[in-house]
Amino acid sequence: MLKYIVFLSLVILAALSCTKNTDLTYSQDIAPIIHKNCTSCHRSGGAAPFPLTTFQHVNRKKNTILAVTQSGLMPPWPADRNYSHFLGERYLSQDDKDKIKEWIEGGAPLGDTKTMAKPPLYDQYSNIGTPDTTVWFDSIKVIGNSRDKFFIATLPIVLNEKKYVRAMEFLPNENNLVHHMNGRLLNYEDTKKASITNGLRILDLEVDEETYIKQFDALKLTNDDGTRPVQINSVVNYLPGVQAQLYPRGIGGFTMHKKSILIADDIHFGPIPQDKWDHSRVNIFYTDSPPKRPIREVMLGTNGASKIIPPLVIPPNQITQHTTFLKIPDDISILTINPHMHLLGKSFKAYALTPKQDTIRLIHIPRWDFRWQYFYTFPTMLKIPAGSVIYVEAEFDNTSKNQNNPYNPPQEIRERYEFGGAGMRTTDEMLQFIITWLPYQAGDEHISLLVKEDKSE
Ligand code: HEC
Secondary structure (H helix, E strand, O other): OHHHHHHHHHHHHHHHHHOOOOOOOHHHHHHHHHHHHOOOOOOOOOOOOOOOOOHHHHHHOHHHHHHHHHHOOOOOOOOOOOOOOOOOOOOOOHHHHHHHHHHHHOOOOOOOHHHOOOOOOOOOOOOOOOOOEEEEOOOEEEOOOOOOEEEEEEEEEEOOOOEEEEEEEEEOOOOOOEEEEEEEEEEEOHHHOOOOOOOOOEEEOOOOHHHHHHHHHHOOOOOOOOOOOEEEEEEEEEOOOOOOOOOOOOOOOEEEOOEEEEEEEEEEEOOOOOOEEEOOEEEEEEEOOOOOOOOEEEEEEOOOOOOOEOOOEEOOOOEEEEEEEEEOOOOEEEEEEEEEEOOOEEEEEEEEEOOOOOEEEEEEEOOOOOOOOOOEEEEEEEEEOOOOEEEEEEEEEOOOOOOOOOOOOOOOEEOOOOOOOOOOOOOEOOEEEEEEEEEOOOOHHHOEOOOOOOOOO
């Protein structure tokens, strides 16, 4: 009998702890958090693989949602917010995290739907306005073998006259396919290249070395005499859920010649289980005024202005540390920074040391995630005084504990140089720090880089 009573009270206790009650409801408390932090990616046609726009969606995924929100994996923002701040930071406040936890553990009640807010509306074809022109890359077939894929894609653009561009925006046709792209513009002189349309358009970066070298030549990116055209880096970048870069008027912009080739260098597709076709578009926003303060770019590390020490050769079963640094001769104003490594990246830190030995913090990424390579824009321009040295410290993990290691067992991985950039091949590694900047002008540190909804041109 006593045994029976003990058993019964245990059952009652267990039942009580499972249905711990909560006053929080989806309608009143949780939907606003999800709408603010999740549905920009988790929606139909959005960047994430599944929507979270209804109670049913959220309820079905609640256990994973609990895990990824508490661990900080979602919303994705790998930079350490205790180190430095940027525009558009994605994070849940402790209060929001606690609410999600309490609500899910309390049985995830729906509540009264009459007063529930609707998820925000999103424009499928542009996040920044009505483009002047839209151009398309060739379709790319993405094989469904559940592995990450990397390509180079080229898009020749012929104009009647040279034009000034305020912004370019890349949009995949099926959002959750493309995970990352970085676009450069090759501007040709009319007389130096007869045709820009006779090159190969797509290069799979997973082919063997010989095929790769042949196909890279077949992209036909050089002038007819073999010299290189003028190149503008980072004219367009894409990451799921990230709005195209739009700087305040008078800052940035570039010129596009009558003949140019947009090259998506590292277009990265996430793993999918079935074959799919991607057909990505590029929206172009022109402006009548020539760029007043055109953006400059400097790159540290691979292919850049500073050496990597020790050289980027990562032996199997090792974790290695590397650094690279660059002295800044004149006062500059930094706008945006982009740390870049590949699959072996482990951590990344960058800062400037002024001639007075003051430290200006740039960025710290304690746990590198190659899926979330943001271009981080400072809230206001960041002045770096002349004579400062910018330091980068990076760690790479070539052990089998690194889940993204492309080889099992691990093999030696190194950086490798090619025309205009080292490729995102699984056999390559990179350490790059890209800085977009302007020559400093008095008052720059007070200029906000936040562009308010500016959909009219
Ligand atoms: C910037 C876009 C973006 C935002 C914002 C975002 N997600 Fe995600 N989420 C993704 C992508 C993309 C994936 C697919 C996994 C990947 O690529 O890393 C994902 C995956 C997930 C997963 C599955 C994880 C797994 O291990 O299976 C959950 C759950 C999730 N997100 C919940 C959320 C929640 C909750 C929020 C808001 C608090 C949120 N996400 C905000 C893009 C986003």
